[in-house]
Amino acid sequence: MPDMTVVELSRLQFALTAMYHFLFVPLTLGLSFMIAIMESVYVMTGRDIWRRMTLFWGTLFGINFAMGVATGIVMEFQFGMNWSYYSQYVGDIFGAPLAIEGLMAFFLEATFVGLFFFGWDKLSKVKHLMVTWLVALGTNFSALWILIANGWMQYPVGAKFNPATMRMEITDFMAVMFNPVAQAKFVHTVSAGYVLGAVFVMAISAFYLLRGRHVDLAKRSMAVAASFGLAASLSVVVLGDESGYVTGENQKMKLAAIEAMWETEPAPAGFNAFAIPNQETRTNEYAVHIPWVMGLIGTRSFNTEIPGIDELVERAEERIRNGQVAYAALQQLRADRSDMHAKAMFDLHWQDMGYALLLKRYREDIGNATEQEIDKAAIDTIPRVAPLFWSFRLMAGVGFYFIAFFALAFWLATVRKLDRYRWFLKLALYSLPLPWLAIEAGWLIAEYGRQPWIIDGVLPTFLAASGLKLHQVIISLTGFVVIYTSLAVVDVYLLRKMILKGPDDMPGGERRPNHEGTPLAAASSTAA
């Protein structure tokens, strides 16, 4: 078993680099579509303001995209660097969607993003528009395959453990691809990205309107963001509900932890609007309980029970015992591959073997685990409840807030009063950090809520780590913290500089006189 300090630091490093990467990805997802919409309007109407909008938001998109690319490659490398046993154990399944992501999506977006910036005077309007849409499409396909990979970690379908190779192997590729958890996660995550993109455009446009600068551009950008944001915020909540429903089906422990539901309640279960969960005593303090709501969301029925944490721990204990049987059968199979009895026992119980592996934390020969150790391993299946409970409420609260916010914005856009109320513009501006908070909270729920598993029910996280030396992880972790912090400072500085400069002062906004000869300059002068 790897050194626990190495495991914990590797987890910390993965969490930090993933959450950092995920500051940029959702903005790329949302902004790429809005830019494509703006450019489409430009191509259809030929009005230059829409071209300038495309250029302006495109410049901000570019800075963000660079950060996404820089931090994305780190994620791909880390599976092998810090989680080599994981890579060895499930690479047969998990590697495929990552490779397909590269072939199908990332090649597309990365190849055309260069042309988006450098192709303005080399391509016809329609061809450039096509390039922009391909970038948007590429970024979204990319999210699809990454979430298929991630969905499999949450709900490992279509695969079986092979005793000859000592790893999980694919049995049904279609099941992995059309994994219901992956599909639910994909639509929920990209919608969240669209909301974030829309809020970003709203906030910066509001900033301009508050200062009375670039009014035309800001109002039009806001109108696009308001409608895009309304559709996205509705879908993020509806599809988030779908995500919760699918979680209820597959990851009952995560759902129970999110709800801090220690005991099974008679159906339909209630919802804890407020509580202070106590992991030690496995009870809630100061709970504000709303009857029925949870049962309806989680099961969409009046009479299906949602199991509470205590009941799930009991089930885990049973699965640990079954897993011990499977593990013993595996040892026999490895000694004698023709042992038919061992094979039958293994086939019967292999799906519980992951639970027995939880015992590895306490002893190597897990067949001889004591009752006490089995108890401890069963309790280990409970994730940290309080952070999940609160992250979920933060995320859901922000989600509902943005439905209201965008409904208001959409209405103001319809009656053409987007710049009328200063309080609304201030609200839009100060809402800027909220979608990031919600998205990071969502990430935390999905991944921290999966603990102690790296692949739900199959492989415990602590077993998945590489056998690294402590100094190696300390060096890389420190290095990432230093370089990512510096990059964050530079990124914010540049974005701020570009926003303060605004679209007019930005080269390519208003054309300077010495460029009269270029077709774009001609187009802009006729439009002006």
Next chain:
Amino acid sequence: MDTIPLDYETLRLIWWLLLGILLIGFAVMDGFDLGVGALLPAVARTDAERRLVLNVIGPVWEGNQVWLIVGGAAIFAAFPALYAVSFSGFYLAMFLILFALILRPVGFKFRSKVEDKRWRAVWDWGLFIGGFVPALVFGVAMGNVLLGAPFHFDDTLRIYYTGGFFALLSPFALLCGLVSVSMLVAHGAAMLTIKTDGPVALRARRYGSLAALATAVLFVLAGIWVAFGITGHAIVGVTDTAAASNPLFKQVTSATGGWMANYQAMPWTWIFPALGVLGALLSALLLRAGRGGSAFLASALAIASIILTEGVAVFPFLLPSSTHPSSSLTLWDSSSSHMTLFVMLVVSCLFLPLILLYTSWVYRVLRGKVSPESLEQNHNSY
């Protein structure tokens, strides 16, 4: 498994070839970006010249870097054990590559957005590191493949790596690193010769032809070292090429000069080292003559041949173990399952031609020299 139309052995062989193709794709496509980055301080002295150089690769480097990302993911998908051992074993080397590669996208995007000498100088260094360091480390890694890495497995296939970072920097591995740097510098110089005029192109031709010559000489030196000073391995007995992937069921013999066995058994394979030297010399001559396009093709030929030379030498090994040769990874015992290899082959056959198609369209759109005037006109230039 009866429904898979290609047998396991064939698929493993195809994936070994595909891995080679992706590696060559990366070295040829992203290789010139790395080479240009490494050349930046040498060929461009003024800010205007530097911007010129950066904008040669600016529009395309992002797409090119995907060859690396796809290459990494393809190793993960097709040879998970290789991915697991190399990425965790070479941990700090990988971190160094990441550090260097992080500097590139931000370097391009951030550098010219602020008009300040020191700011730009910092990013210029970043872009130089982002080109030079990966070129060097990838070469060092290839050298360490020939040397073998100190790793073994327990019976659950958990990996134990017993070496450290500085052990990777042996004289032979560094020599391989220099081969890599010089060949990518020559390749980058060819691209600069195609895309620029004036002093930058002149300097690129001068340094590029020197680098190409150095490539030929260092490559031959490394070859001699492999033949007479490096331990190579061979699998004992008949290999079951369709067996379940588990690297613990074979015996391996080792001998100095063992990597020459494939060349002795199949003399036609000498074509690869020969083309490696020839391509490098040819690109040196063509760079001197100012024929950028032909020089680019010649250096691409050199790169592909040099990579294939190593592939032939170590075949069927992917990553030998220096401490426990029987734990070595070969393409027969560390691949993915039959089905995964097949699915990934179908996906690759669908998308690789498409990728080549649209990439060449993009290069066609961007054809022609990059001039200082065109930089002024495009507000997005770096």
